[in-house]
Amino acid sequence: METYYQSYGVVLAVLIAGVALVAVAFGAAALLAPRRPLPAKLATYECGMDPVGEGWSQTQIRYYIFGFLFVIFDVESVFLFPWARVFEGLGMTAVVEMAIFIGILALGLVYAWRKGVLRWV
Amino acid sequence: MIRLPLVLLFSAALFSIGVYGVLARRNAVMVLMAIELMLNAVNVNLVGFSQLWRDLAGQVFALFVIAVAAAEVGIGLAIVLLIYRNRETIDLSEVSLLKW
Amino acid sequence: MRVELAPIAPELLLVGAGIAVLLGGVLARRADPLAHLAVSLAGVAGAAAASVMLWSREGATALAGAVAVDRFGVVARLVLLGVAALALLLAHHTLARDGELRPEVPALILFATAGMTLLAVSADLVTTFVALEVLSLSLYVLTGSSRRLVSLEGAMKYFLLGAFSTAFFLYGVAMAYGATGTTSLGGIAHALAGRTETPALALVAMALLAVGFGFKVSAAPFHMWTPDAYQGAPTAVTAFMSAGTKVAAFAALLRVLDVALQPLGWDWGPVVAGLAAVSVVVGSVLAIAQTDVKRMLAYSSVAHAGFVLIGATAPGAPGIDAALFYLLAYALMIVGAFGVVSLVSQGERGTSLEDHAGLYRRSPVLAGLFALFLLSLAGIPPTAGFIAKVSVFRAAVEAGHWWLALVGVLASVVAAFAYIRLMVLMYMREPVGHREPDPSPVPRLVLAIPAAGTLLLGVLPGLVTDVLGKAAVLRW
Numbered sequence: 001m002e003t004y005y006q007s008y009g010v011v012l013a014v015l016i017a018g019v020a021l022v023a024v025a026f027g028a029a030a031l032l033a034p035r036r037p038l039p040a041k042l043a044t045y046e047c048g049m050d051p052v053g054e055g056w057s058q059t060q061i062r063y064y065i066f067g068f069l070f071v072i073f074d075v076e077s078v079f080l081f082p083w084a085r086v087f088e089g090l091g092m093t094a095v096v097e098m099a100i101f102i103g104i105l106a107l108g109l110v111y112a113w114r115k116g117v118l119r120w121v
Numbered sequence: 122m123i124r125l126p127l128v129l130l131f132s133a134a135l136f137s138i139g140v141y142g143v144l145a146r147r148n149a150v151m152v153l154m155a156i157e158l159m160l161n162a163v164n165v166n167l168v169g170f171s172q173l174w175r176d177l178a179g180q181v182f183a184l185f186v187i188a189v190a191a192a193e194v195g196i197g198l199a200i201v202l203l204i205y206r207n208r209e210t211i212d213l214s215e216v217s218l219l220k221w
Numbered sequence: 222m223r224v225e226l227a228p229i230a231p232e233l234l235l236v237g238a239g240i241a242v243l244l245g246g247v248l249a250r251r252a253d254p255l256a257h258l259a260v261s262l263a264g265v266a267g268a269a270a271a272s273v274m275l276w277s278r279e280g281a282t283a284l285a286g287a288v289a290v291d292r293f294g295v296v297a298r299l300v301l302l303g304v305a306a307l308a309l310l311l312a313h314h315t316l317a318r319d320g321e322l323r324p325e326v327p328a329l330i331l332f333a334t335a336g337m338t339l340l341a342v343s344a345d346l347v348t349t350f351v352a353l354e355v356l357s358l359s360l361y362v363l364t365g366s367s368r369r370l371v372s373l374e375g376a377m378k379y380f381l382l383g384a385f386s387t388a389f390f391l392y393g394v395a396m397a398y399g400a401t402g403t404t405s406l407g408g409i410a411h412a413l414a415g416r417t418e419t420p421a422l423a424l425v426a427m428a429l430l431a432v433g434f435g436f437k438v439s440a441a442p443f444h445m446w447t448p449d450a451y452q453g454a455p456t457a458v459t460a461f462m463s464a465g466t467k468v469a470a471f472a473a474l475l476r477v478l479d480v481a482l483q484p485l486g487w488d489w490g491p492v493v494a495g496l497a498a499v500s501v502v503v504g505s506v507l508a509i510a511q512t513d514v515k516r517m518l519a520y521s522s523v524a525h526a527g528f529v530l531i532g533a534t535a536p537g538a539p540g541i542d543a544a545l546f547y548l549l550a551y552a553l554m555i556v557g558a559f560g561v562v563s564l565v566s567q568g569e570r571g572t573s574l575e576d577h578a579g580l581y582r583r584s585p586v587l588a589g590l591f592a593l594f595l596l597s598l599a600g601i602p603p604t605a606g607f608i609a610k611v612s613v614f615r616a617a618v619e620a621g622h623w624w625l626a627l628v629g630v631l632a633s634v635v636a637a638f639a640y641i642r643l644m645v646l647m648y649m650r651e652p653v654g655h656r657e658p659d660p661s662p663v664p665r666l667v668l669a670i671p672a673a674g675t676l677l678l679g680v681l682p683g684l685v686t687d688v689l690g691k692a693a694v695l696r697w
Contacts, residue, residue: 008421010421071191111243114244163392166392170395173399173402179395182350185350189354192354192358203368203373207370
């Protein structure tokens with residue numbers, strides 16, 4: 001029975017250590033840090049020029065779709081690398097499978113194209 | 122050669138920072154980034170354990186996590202964007218038509 | 222090397238139909254929603270046929286251990302496909318009425334269904350993860366598909382908490398991999414069974430997986446997203462996700478508990494029992510406090526997750542049998558209940574309790590259907606909900622968790638209050654305002670299917686017990 005509870009003990013000890021670490025860090029900060037709230041502290045930059053307008057309005061939203069499509073296709077290509085490493089040993093099956101994978105991705109691109117998101121407006 | 126406990130500690134710290142970010146941040150984009158941190162903590166873990174067991178499955182799993190995380194961020198950003206267009210805010214405490 | 226595709230043929234058909242609908246919507250000159258519906262239903266029917274073909278193949282796993290081929294998987298898939306078919310029909314009607322029908326909706330329902338059925342048969346945690354994400358990502362988008370602000374807000378909360386829970390789930394998978402060196406369910410069980418002492422890593426993995434699954438099945442205390450997502454989503458979508466996600470996630474949870482973590486049965490038993498007790502109590506009590514029917518049904522779904530968990534505390538075949546029957550009954554009645562709400566309400570309006578006052582005067586058929594589903598949700602005979610509750614309680618008592626059954630019975634009594642109050646409103650009160658429910662007969666016919674199922678299972682549960690008994694054995 002002792003060995004049975006031992007692993008629970010390990011989990012519990014790690015949990016307590018973790019909670020204690022955060023509690024001590026935040027507790028010490030709360031106790032030691034002086035607190036003088038000023039409106040200036042909430043500004044984006046405490047010194048220098050005051051920011052004008054919203055940070056959000058500066059990004060063109062039309063970049064978003066392109067960026068998104070790029071990220072998706074870029075990340076999907078990660079599956080090509082392990083495939084390229086081993087496909088010699090797997091023969092035709094691997095080639096066909098990868099063709100299907102890329103085919104489905106291409107269909108996704110067709111969908112995006114027909115939806116008109118590839119046009120620069 | 123980095124020793125496994127260090128890898129696990131690093132991953133646990135990354136995960137905890139992510140959890141803290143999700144719970145403490147009020148900006149939806151920041152919450153998304155915190156979730157990304159958590160997913161990357163998982164990747165670190167998987168690669169570390171893959172070293173331990175001398176088994177490639179863990180690294181392949183990490184690739185899956187990366188791919189899915191990208192899709193997830195895409196959808197998350199799209200939702201945030203639609204809300205911003207409607208409401209001009211992405212502060213989570215202001216988005217509260219539905220009571221929590 | 223030959224790849225055996227029959228074990229995942231249902232998913233391939235669903236995804237194929239989904240892609241066809243998606244591309245048909247943008248490539249065809251004039252998008253015809255009826256054609257999309259026909260293609261979607263054909264895909265679902267084909268997937269159902271392909272799953273039935275797997276009934277006689279009592280194999281172990283296929284595709285290098287990625288998916289299980291067993292009768293449990295066949296039954297779970299059929300339940301999910303039935304839910305998908307009903308949801309497609311409902312969504313087609315109600316979204317067209319509200320002017321929100323786009324070809325993406327049936328396509329996403331098909332993708333989500335593919336994720337659900339794959340989740341129900343996954344025999345490897347990698348498959349579980351991918352399937353879980355396919356279903357979740359589709360549902361996030363479906364939740365926000367109507368562009369109304371409530372809908373977007375529900376989608377955002379669902380997304381943020383869903384992604385948060387996925388991270389916990391993944392961390393748990395990584396820990397399980399670290400403890401055993403494999404991600405296949407059978408392999409994990411094998412590695413854990415050989416040990417005399419439980420490794421701490423496996424315990425952490427168990428806890429994190431419980432959190433991840435707890436979110437997906439909306440068990441308390443991980444249920445915070447449920448009311449918001451259910452209320453925000455278009456009602457037909459809510460019907461789909463409330464039934465589908467729960468069935469699929471529970472199928473995967475049962476596999477993880479009864480296969481991979483079976484050697485840790487003594488460790489997860491109390492955890493599942495605790496989650497079950499908290500869920501039934503929280504869900505039942507909070508359901509009473511709601512003023513919106515969709516939110517009330519959402520909290521009731523939290524309570525029902527608890528009831529399924531009560532069944533799951535019984536290890537092995539009896540527990541799986543009871544949980545499977547409960548899931549089948551739950552799918553029928555919750556699809557029906559949300560289906561009625563989708564006809565009474567329009568868009569985001571008309572979902573409050575007040576809007577259902579005097580429903581009997583306006584539409585006796587809808588009121589009758591709703592009353593049947595509510596009685597079943599409350600667990601009153603002669604409905605499927607009653608038999609389902611009895612079977613999970615019996616499984617729990619036989620496994621020695623009589624206190625859990627007691628908590629379950631008490632919670633059902635409390636929850637019954639919420640359902641009965643709504644029925645009193647529908648039958649005893651005069652209508653408020655002048656909102657008329659949807660008059661068209663086709664969706665009523667669609668809702669007759671779950672209604673017939675609810676009654677039939679309540680009167681003659683013997684019809685399915687034989688099939689479910691054969692399906693209650695997990696192979697991996």
